[in-house]
Amino acid sequence: MNSIDQNIIERRSIKKFKVDAIEVEEIIELLNVAKWAPNHKVNEPWRFQLYTGAGKEKFVQAFLEAMKTADGETPAKAFNKADYFRSIPLHLVVIMPEDPRQRRWDEDYGAISSMLQNFQLAAWERGIGMIWRSNDWIYNPVFREALGVKPGEKIVATMMIGYPAHIPAKQERTDIREKLMIISE
Template identity: 75%
Template sequence: MSYAAKNEVEKSIIGRRSIKAFKTDPVDVEELIELLNVAKWAPNHKLTEPWRFQLYTSNGKEQFVQAYIDSQPKTDGEVPERVNRKADYFRNIPLHLVVIMPEDPRQRRWDEDYGAVSTMIQNFQLAAWKRGIGMIWRSNDWIYDPVFREGIGVKPGEKVVATLMIGYPKHIPEPQDRTDIRELLTIIDN
């Protein structure tokens, strides 16, 4: 069952798509900063603002790409062709934004921080989408690899929450069906 959006916020949420195919047109860094300044209004317990960002653009993308390549297993000392193809794909994406949070040893604080960062990322995605900028939120296995983490300068005690690949969409995918909430909702009324 689909839901008909009733206002602009609902239309934005339902209309946003994860983008995998990007145009090579550059995205203005100042516009990206504006969007992050909007996204920071996400709810976060005690206003801890538990996030920091690393933006890879232009020639700086090579550090991100090389960290990815270095983190991948080699075949007879050689970089596998699939890794080189993925690296070329990454090079052609206009921006890579790594979103990082501190890993607080207190579980409650860690959970609150992760929730706040995730909410901030969703705000960022929605605000960017309204300006015609698309992205995909990736949390691939290699973000946990010490070689990748060291290669991009993630410190011990920090978590990479997302690598956001950002640009103008070359292709906007069709929406995929979602489960009606009625199938996932238990109502307790006594």
């Protein structure tokens, strides 16, 4: 098995991170590698917000505001999640324009998804783990506004990034032969 195959098979979504900092410049390097994903018309339909150090608190506060109930209360479990978010070294919010033309929207989403997979694989090769989150709160107008996400933009992911404190076991996948139809005539 070659190293690319092995990296694809061994990459895991990481939920438990060490507190060790990751240099912002390293994330920039990884994104500069990842940007070579297939991208129709090379329109690069992405922008990023990286939250690190004290800047993570803006991300956490946006999350807490989005979690408030109709009566203005924040559930206790949201505070627990906020503490967890504070412990993660980096948060990368990935944003794309929502083109009203379905084909362009699909192409852009495919490009950004490919770019994010490249990013994860390149980071994994360097010992950096992450999880791609697309929880309900990324659609909450309060969260979006707090982060400066404009109308006509979509948060594709919040990537939580750090050195893995725990690497989950591999979960088996279905043999592709069970999902493949071969048409030869």
